[in-house]
Amino acid sequence: MKGDVLILGAGASTPYGFPTGNDLRNQILDDFSYETKDNGVIVPKIVTAIRQPEIFPFPPEQCARFRDEFRLAQTYSIDAFIERRAEEFQEIGKFAIAHRLRRCESEAALFDRGDWYQAFWNRVLPNGVFSPREFTVITFNYDRSLHHYLKTVTKAALGSSYVNSMEDSVRILHMHGSFSKVSANAPFGSDEERHTPEFARCIYLPHEFSRKDLLYTPFDNAKDALADAKRIFILGFGFDPINTERLFKDLDLSRAVIHATGTGLSDGAKRRACDALKREDLFYKDGNATMVDLISDLV
Secondary structure (H helix, E strand, O other): OEEEEEEHHHHHHHHOEEEEEEEHHHHHHHHHHEEEOOOOEEEEEEEEEEOOOOOOOOHHHHHHHHHHHHHHOOOOHHHHHHHOOHHHHHHHHHHHHHHHHHHOOOHHHHHHHHHHHHHHHHOOOOOOOOOOEEEEEOOOOOOOHHHHHHHHHHHHHOHHHHHHHHHHHEEEEEEEHHHHHHOOOOOOOOHHHHHHHHHOOOOOOHHHHHHHOOOOHHHHHHHHHHHOOEEEEOOOOOOOOHHHHOOOOOOOOOOOEEEEEOOOOOHHHHHHHHHOOOHHHOOOOOOOOHHHHHHHHOO
């Protein structure tokens, strides 16, 4: 047994201005709602927001069909909808995700609020000789806020020469792709819409890995880390049955210490999570602990 693992769901990014899965759904539906212009033309709101046809190549009729089908599908998340309707809506769906999430990036939100990122950093931050604690972070989030935060605070606290070493010590595994891969010409918090297609191309959903016949997927890497973990901390994770099965199926975690936050989860969802992970005491403080509580008390 070695190492500690953090598992992050959408709730882990909400302190920094990013939406939950259902909030993202509602925001995308609003982006694709229609408005009447002064000349009487009816267009999707997102077209007005972008104003550059070469960046947003989707015709109005495709926008209307995407919005109508997504609204009527009644899935809690855009990811679940795209996976089932990939042939028709994968590209426009990815663009919708990127357009909305990139607008959430905020330096002030990261460094003025602190929250659990700050608590985590002060558990990782080495004293004296540079020997940071090693963690594997498994995240279902596309955003690059944690990566940007750790890179920035490492440079400020220790000097730029330690940034690469910190990235080696805190390994971040993205299950669905990551905006961290976007080139340096799109700085964190940039509001330039021209970068949105590049963000969209960084999104990969599980069905895309299976189509490529990959011998090893991000979920395989995550399972390896979990199998070796001494302690597992689960933050802001909704325990969606599909993602829970993909991550934990066939793993023997009987020797690992596991703690999770449960804010916003129903009693039924907590029960299903406990059953899936075979832990009656899965939720720290019966699910009433904040992410800061869990990190500060246990990590």
